[in-house]
Amino acid sequence: QSVLTQPPSVSGAPGQRVTISCTGSSSNIGADYDTHWYQQVPGTAPKLLMFANTNRPSGVPDRFSGSRSGTTASLAITGLQADDEADYYCQSYDTNVSGWVFGGGTKLTVL
């Protein structure tokens, strides 16, 4: 199936580190298409958080980092802060659908 799979939710206390995984397949991440990450506060538009696996746009703190290995990409957030609470989506290009696909989103709760 040409979708990306994320855990529905993750949580952590302020100051802790969390990771969010994004599992794809041989038609997207495994085909060497880059993974991108977006942060979405409910009721607002998504915001680009990480592009081309490991690159942060200007203004995104270095507490956020990305990685990719095989068919899985990951987003790590260190030094959790209350305003990190949001939904996080991964995205890649998929050759089966000849278009972009997104993960189902992961809700981050800061305890």
Add this chain to the structure above:
Amino acid sequence: QVQLVQSGAEVKKPGASVKVSCKASGYTFTAYVIHWVRQAPGQRLEWMGWIIAGNGNTKYSQKFQGRVTITRDTSARTVYMDLTSLRSEDTAVYYCARGPGGFKWFDTWGQGTLVVVSS
């Protein structure tokens, strides 16, 4: 600054069409592509298609092929997304988003337009 401003919310009856606009500012309009992405309540983001603002070429998701048309007016720096034969499952927030082209990321998003399809 780079900005995409979308048209307002719409309420449509099943079978009708909707046209959502996306006005760009703060960058060279023809140097980028504009994607359309929708998000139904409780669902994941779903890519619908894109237009190359420079030459007007388009590509649509297989799911929406035949029902969606994306156009642009370069003088108005505006992109339009037209979705026909609306059904209740099309109720969603529709976003336009700018991309550099290729298999790349979406770096700026519009604020979203809620489209409700209801009889």
